[in-house]
Amino acid sequence: xxxxxxxxxxxxxxxxxxxxxxxxxxxxxxxxxxxxxxxxxxxxxxxxxxxxxxxxxxxxxxxxxxxxxxxxxxxxxxxxxxxxxxxxxxxxxxxxxxxxxxxxxxxxxxxxxxxxxxxxxxxxxxxxxxxxxxxxxxxxxxxxxxxxxxxxxxxxxxxxxxxxxxxxxxxxxxxxxxxxxxxxxxxxxxxxxxxxxxxxxxxxxxxxxxxxxxxxxxxxxxxxxxxxxxxxxxxxxxxxxxxxxxxxxxxxxxxxxxxxxxxxxxxxxxxxxxxxxxxxxxxxxxxxx
Amino acid sequence: xxxxxxxxxxxxxxxxxxxxxxxxxxxxxxxxxxxxxxxxxxxxxxxxxxxxxxxxxxxxxxxxxxxxxxxxxxxxxxxxxxxxxxxxxxxxxxxxxxxxxxxxxxxxxxxxxxxxxxxxxxxxxxxxxxxxxxxxxxxxxxxxxxxxxxxxxxxxxxxxxxxxxxxxxxxxxxxxxxxxxxxxxxxxxxxxxxxxxxxxxxxxxxxxxxxxxxxxxxxxxxxxxxxxxxxxxxxxxxxxxxxxxxxxxxxxxxxxxxxxxxxxxxxxxxxxxxxxxxxxxxxxxxxxxxxxxxxxxxxxxxxxxxxxxxxxxxxxxxxxxxxxxxxxxxxxxxxxxxxxxxxxxxxxxxxxxxxxxxxxxxxxxxxxxxxxxxxxxxxxxxxxxxxxxxxxxxxxxxxxxxxxxxxxxxx
Numbered sequence: 260x261x262x263x264x265x266x267x268x269x270x271x272x273x274x275x276x277x278x279x280x281x282x283x284x285x286x287x288x289x290x291x292x293x294x295x296x297x298x299x300x301x302x303x304x305x306x307x308x309x310x311x312x313x314x315x316x317x318x319x320x321x322x323x324x325x326x327x328x329x330x331x332x333x334x335x336x337x338x339x340x341x342x343x344x345x346x347x348x349x350x351x352x353x354x355x356x357x358x359x360x361x362x363x364x365x366x367x368x369x370x371x372x373x374x375x376x377x378x379x380x381x382x383x384x385x386x387x388x389x390x391x392x393x394x395x396x397x398x399x400x401x402x403x404x405x406x407x408x409x410x411x412x413x414x415x416x417x418x419x420x421x422x423x424x425x426x427x428x429x430x431x432x433x434x435x436x437x438x439x440x441x442x443x444x445x446x447x448x449x450x451x452x453x454x455x456x457x458x459x460x461x462x463x464x465x466x467x468x469x470x471x472x473x474x475x476x477x478x479x480x481x482x483x484x485x486x487x488x489x490x491x492x493x494x495x496x497x498x499x500x501x502x503x504x505x506x507x508x509x510x511x512x513x514x515x516x517x518x519x520x521x522x523x524x525x526x527x528x529x530x531x532x533x534x535x536x537x538x539x540x541x542x543x544x545x546x547x548x
Numbered sequence: 549x550x551x552x553x554x555x556x557x558x559x560x561x562x563x564x565x566x567x568x569x570x571x572x573x574x575x576x577x578x579x580x581x582x583x584x585x586x587x588x589x590x591x592x593x594x595x596x597x598x599x600x601x602x603x604x605x606x607x608x609x610x611x612x613x614x615x616x617x618x619x620x621x622x623x624x625x626x627x628x629x630x631x632x633x634x635x636x637x638x639x640x641x642x643x644x645x646x647x648x649x650x651x652x653x654x655x656x657x658x659x660x661x662x663x664x665x666x667x668x669x670x671x672x673x674x675x676x677x678x679x680x681x682x683x684x685x686x687x688x689x690x691x692x693x694x695x696x697x698x699x700x701x702x703x704x705x706x707x708x709x710x711x712x713x714x715x716x717x718x719x720x721x722x723x724x725x726x727x728x729x730x731x732x733x734x735x736x737x738x739x740x741x742x743x744x745x746x747x748x749x750x751x752x753x754x755x756x757x758x759x760x761x762x763x764x765x766x767x768x769x770x771x772x773x774x775x776x777x778x779x780x781x782x783x784x785x786x787x788x789x790x791x792x793x794x795x796x797x798x799x800x801x802x803x804x805x806x807x808x809x810x811x812x813x814x815x816x817x818x819x820x821x822x823x824x825x826x827x828x829x830x831x832x833x834x835x836x837x838x839x840x841x842x843x844x845x846x847x848x849x850x851x852x853x854x855x856x857x858x859x860x861x862x863x864x865x866x867x868x869x870x871x872x873x874x875x876x877x878x879x880x881x882x883x884x885x886x887x888x889x890x891x892x893x894x895x896x897x898x899x900x901x902x903x904x905x906x907x908x909x910x911x912x913x914x915x916x917x918x919x920x921x922x923x924x925x926x927x928x929x930x931x932x933x934x935x936x937x938x939x940x941x942x943x944x945x946x947x948x949x950x951x952x953x954x955x956x957x958x959x
Contacts, residue, residue, distance in 0.1 A: 262779060269771035367596075376601040376818075377795050379826035382802065389805045398804045401771065470803060471768050472795035472825075476598070480766060515763075515772035520735070523764050 261395045266516045267509065272401035274508020275408030276463045278501045280481070281488040282415060283459030285500035288489070289432030290445075290452045293343060293354045299482025300362035301457045305331055305464020306473045307369055310378035320383035323465050331461025335454035343453065362478070369475040377474040386469065404466055411462065412501045419497060428452060432495060484511075487530045493543020503541060581885040583657060586630035589615075589873060590658035592648055592673065593688065595637035598791045599665040601820045603688045603865040606858050607663055608635055610866045613853065614873035618881075627884050628877060634658060638669050645669035649676040649684075659886045660685065662872055663865070667691035667738055674703040683888050685876065687868040690816065691741065692951070695915040699957035702888060704895065704914040707868040707904075708838040710738070710745045711951040712920060713815055716836030716944050718749030718786075720922045721813050726784035727755040730777040732797070733788035733815075734765035742788035742815045750786075758782055763789070770797045774804050781810075788815040795825050802829055818863050822925055822937045830925040830937075837923050839864035839904055840938050850903045861935035864904075871904030907946045913957040917946045 280302055287295050308327045312318035318326065338361065346353040386403060389396040419425035430438040431445050431452075439445050471477060488507050492499025507526055514522035521528075533541060589611055593603050615631045634656045638645040645664060652658040653676065660683040664670040670689030677684035678700040685704045686694055692709045729750050733739035739762070747757045758780040763773050767789075774797075777785050785806070787797050794814065801812060814835040822830050841851035841861050850870070854862045879894035880886050900908035900916075908918035923938040931937065 262775060265775045266772055269769075269775065272771065273769050370596065370600075374601045374824075375596075375598055376820040377792060377824035379824055379829075381826065381828075387802075387805075396805070398771075400803050470799055472792040472799065474792045474795075476792065477768065480768060511769065512772045515769075516776060519762060519764075519773070 262516070264392075264395050265397060266512045268397050268401055268405060270509035270512030271505055272404040272508070273511055274505035275404045276467060276481075276504075277485060277488045277507050278412055278504025279408050279463040279466070280460050280485055281492065281500040281504045282412060282497065283456035283463075284485060284489050285492070285495055285497050286428070286432070286459075287453055287456035289495040289497070290428060290435070291339075291343070291347065291354075291449055292351055292435075293347070293358070293453075294351060295358050295456065296355055296482065297338075297358040297362040297365065298457075298460050298485060299478025299480075300365040301331060301334070301460035301478070302464040302467070302481055303369065303475060303478035304334065304365060305461030306468045306471070306477060307373065307378065307464075307475075308461070309465045309468040310380050310473045311373075313380060314378070320381075320386075320465070320469060323468075324462070327465045328458040328462045331464075332454040332458040334461075335457030336450055338457070339450045339453040344449070347449075362482070366475045366478070373475070375474060375476070377472045380468045380473055382469050400470065404470070407466070408463075411459075415459075416497070416501075432497075484526060487526050489540075491530050491533045491540060493540025496540060496542040499540055499542030581887075582628070583659065583886055586632060586657075587628040587877070587880060587886050588632045588634060588656060588658045589876070590649075590652040590656065590661040591633060591635045591663055591869070592638055592645065592652065592661050593635075593663040594640050594665055595635070597640055599640065599688065601824075602791075602818045602863055603663055603665055603869070605635075606854075606860065606862070606866055607687075607869040608633055609857050610854065610862065610870040611662065611873040613857070614870045614877065617874060618877040622881060626881065628880050628886070631877070638664065638666075640666040640669060642666075642668040642672040646672040646676060649673045650680070653677075653680045653682045659683065659888070659891075660876055662869055662876075663687045665689055665865070667693070667741075670694060671698055674698055674700060677702040681888055683876070683891065685872040687872055688865045690738070692745075692954070695911075695913045695957060696954040697956040699913055699954075699959060701892060701914075701959050704872075704910065704916060706872045706916045707864060708920070709915070709950070710741045710815075712838075712949055713836050714742065714745035714749040715951070716920055716922055716949060717813050717815070717834055718746050718755075719753040720836075720942065720944075721784055721811070721834055722750055722753035722755035726811050726813070728780075728782045729755060729757045729784045729786055729813075730780060730782040730810075731757055731760045731786040731788065732770070732773050732777050733760065733762055734767070734790075734793060735762040736765045738790070739765065739788050746786055746788065746815065765789075766793055768793075768796050770800045771804065774801055774806060778804075778806060778809065784811045784813050786813045786815065790816050791821070794821055798825060798829055798833075807832075818865070819861065819935065819937060820863055823935065827926060827931055827937050828928045831927040833925045834941070835923060835925075836944070837864060837921050837938065838918075839867050840921060840923065840940065841867070842936055842938070843921070843940065846903055867904040871900075871902050874902065875900060909946065911953060913953045913959075915950060915953070917950045919946050920944050920949045 284298050309323040386400045388399050435445050488503045492503030514525040636648040662685050664673050665688035667689045670686045683702050685706050687707045690710045692711050694705045733743040812833045817835045879891045882894045883890040898910045906919040921940050922942040926939050
């Protein structure tokens with residue numbers, strides 16, 4: 260029983276990363292129709308930025324948690340303004356290839372500058388111990404990751420559902436053409452939304468820094484699972500991305516615990532199942548409906 | 549008078565011919581001793597991927613240091629007048645390693661290939677070396693097959709192998725009281741090989757392996773595996789992952805508060821791993837190291853030269869590349885040719901003491917045995933200078949460090 264609870268918390272902690280990053284991916288896809296393959300590289304940039312800030316400017320984890328998403332937001336704005344924007348009118352495949360190329364460039368630039376064996380990162384203060392819940396010891400940091408990503412997802416949820424800005428973004432996500440017809444300047448929202456999506460990937464990266472190896476390649480495997488998450492949740496569905504993020508985290512953890520050989524396959528079997536029976540994803544709306 | 553003039557001319561002509569023949573004979577004899585008139589050393593390794601920092605481009609610097617030292621040592625007496633290095637990136641893929649090795653031997657006239665991390669790639673190069681009858685010295689790949697069933701006359705294993713790592717760390721940790729183990733290993737050739745070697749070493753020394761847990765490779769989330777490994781309350785948790793996966797594991801191991809619950813033993817660790825994770829996260833971890841830059845004054849002096857050229861301290865792979873290149877050139881000097889079979893005869897059975905090998909000997913199976921070191925990672929407060937991470941706990945003598953000659957090796 261205690262092991263099961265531990266696996267669950269570990270699954271939810273891993274799911275927290277997926278949920279945050281997939282949320283960014285979903286928002287970007289929703290508003291821009293861009294399948295951002297460079298999301299994994301942006302997640303990596305977030306972690307690298309946190310490590311460099313700590314090393315050079317002695318900016319600690321808690322501060323980096325606030326600063327790095329802002330930096331990544333700016334990176335996202337630049338990417339959108341300089342590159343993505345020019346291909347939006349073309350087939351989505353063009354931007355897919357562009358972001359794929361971008362991720363290769365970003366990874367190689369980081370490799371060239373910081374090598375391949377990774378950057379050191381100290382464990383954040385107050386996050387080294389364990390919390391005890393009913394006699395079961397859980398790593399404080401896992402619990403934090405779990406709760407913090409839930410909190411951020413909640414905040415984004417409120418932002419999108421309860422505010423005017425959110426309503427506009429959602430309208431653009433749901434139906435860009437009709438939003439335009441209603442007088443919303445969809446183009447104006449495109450840049451900040453892209454930046455916001457990238458910032459979420461960066462935030463996931465900062466949270467990964469104390470927890471995972473900070474290397475140029477860290478986003479490679481991550482982005483593949485991320486796409487599985489988005490497909491399971493429903494491409495462009497915000498609630499779907501979050502729910503599927505945690506679901507995939509749990510599937511991965513239980514898989515590793517009870518059938519390790521099939522742990523990674525399990526995620527993609529789940530994806531295949533969802534695509535077979537609910538092609539639009541768990542929370543996506545059927546396009547024919 | 550008239551009759552003597554032609555005779556002088558004839559004599560002069562004969563002398564001239566002899567002189568010319570003498571001059572001409574020089575280079576043609578040398579060309580017979582040295583294929584294309586020069587020695588070409590091929591460095592085939594990972595120049596851009598996960599093992600780039602472990603060996604990579606800096607191994608070229610190490611080999612160049614060997615060439616400089618060889619020239620300085622022999623000066624005008626050096627038989628190899630022109631020595632070149634050619635490099636290629638095999639991206640850790642055996643098929644690319646195979647093609648690049650053929651290209652190096654055939655088109656670039658490489659007389660020897662050095663390094664080749666990743667066991668499958670090294671085995672591919674060994675096969676090419678055997679077919680082409682050219683030399684190959686493995687430094688960074690750790691498979692025992694190179695000196696076991698895949699051994700051949702032209703292939704040497706210079707630095708370490710998985711059995712040596714297991715013997716060193718496994719036996720020593722058990723003897724120091726770490727009797728019950730959980731082993732976590734990545735599910736591919738290297739990990740399986742390490743798991744087998746460690747299990748044998750631990751049980752052979754009187755310990756028990758409670759469970760061996762396989763993980764996907766590559767993998768960035770080890771939390772569940774750590775919980776599982778800890779579930780039987782072992783005294784030691786052995787991790788056989790390498791590179792980024794090792795760092796992922798150790799970060800999450802510490803995050804889970806395991807540092808105080810079980811001793812961590814690492815199968816294969818490079819000093820770059822400690823550097824990239826930070827010494828405090830690894831503090832107290834035991835592993836076996838074939839070489840350490842700060843072991844003594846000799847190593848330190850060589851490492852200072854390396855540091856001046858590269859800006860970083862050498863790993864054992866860098867020192868191994870230096871040593872292999874230097875001993876190869878010495879063998880060429882002794883043989884007076886770069887002919888692989890002649891050079892091989894100089895290397896076989898050679899006893900070596902240099903900056904990398906202490907009490908080294910090239911065994912009949914071409915395994916180079918030498919003293920290796922059981923080390924513990926220092927705590928942060930014990931570190932007195934950059935890269936000063938390892939405390940030598942024991943020197944494992946060459947005779948005990950490696951497995952005996954394999955019965956599978958038939959040259």
